[in-house]
Amino acid sequence: MDKILIRGLKVRTIVGILPWERKIPQLLLLDVDLATDIRAAADSEDISQTVDYSAVAERLTRFIQESQFLLIETLAERCAALILEEFGVPEVRFLVSKPEAVPATDTVCIEITRSRHA
Numbered sequence: 001m002d003k004i005l006i007r008g009l010k011v012r013t014i015v016g017i018l019p020w021e022r023k024i025p026q027l028l029l030l031d032v033d034l035a036t037d038i039r040a041a042a043d044s045e046d047i048s049q050t051v052d053y054s055a056v057a058e059r060l061t062r063f064i065q066e067s068q069f070l071l072i073e074t075l076a077e078r079c080a081a082l083i084l085e086e087f088g089v090p091e092v093r094f095l096v097s098k099p100e101a102v103p104a105t106d107t108v109c110i111e112i113t114r115s116r117h118a
């Protein structure tokens with residue numbers, strides 16, 4: 001299956017279990033892989049025949065900015081479900097990275113792959 005990839009989407013939001021994390025928005029970085037067949041769009045050059053990566057990025061940004069999850073596991077599951085439901089792709093890989101969370105690390109991440117039920 002072909003894939004449309006979003007890399008390093010930056011969103012600031014309230015997320016985490018520590019007292020300071022409930023008050024100060026912090027940076028999340030997102031990687032998203034959208035499984036989709038791109039051939040119809042490639043033949044027609046019609047954006048309606050494919051998944052608009054700008055629309056996905058904007059929708060995720062809005063959803064996450066309005067959220068206040070405790071765990072990035074929950075955030076990842078809800079974002080994957082939103083993408084499957086609203087953008088009609090059969091499978092999504094979603095990686096959320098929290099670079100400001102743990103001192104002396106580059107980052108910490110959760111990665112999930114979810115498919116739409118038939």
Ligand SMILES: Nc1nc2c(c(=O)[nH]1)N=C([C@H](O)[C@@H](O)CO)CN2
Nearest residue numbers: 016017018021070071072073101102
């Ligand atoms: N598996 C997880 N571990 C931790 C999380 C999380 O969301 N998933 N969150 C935290 C804190 O919020 C962290 O950002 C700072 O300690 C700790 N562990």
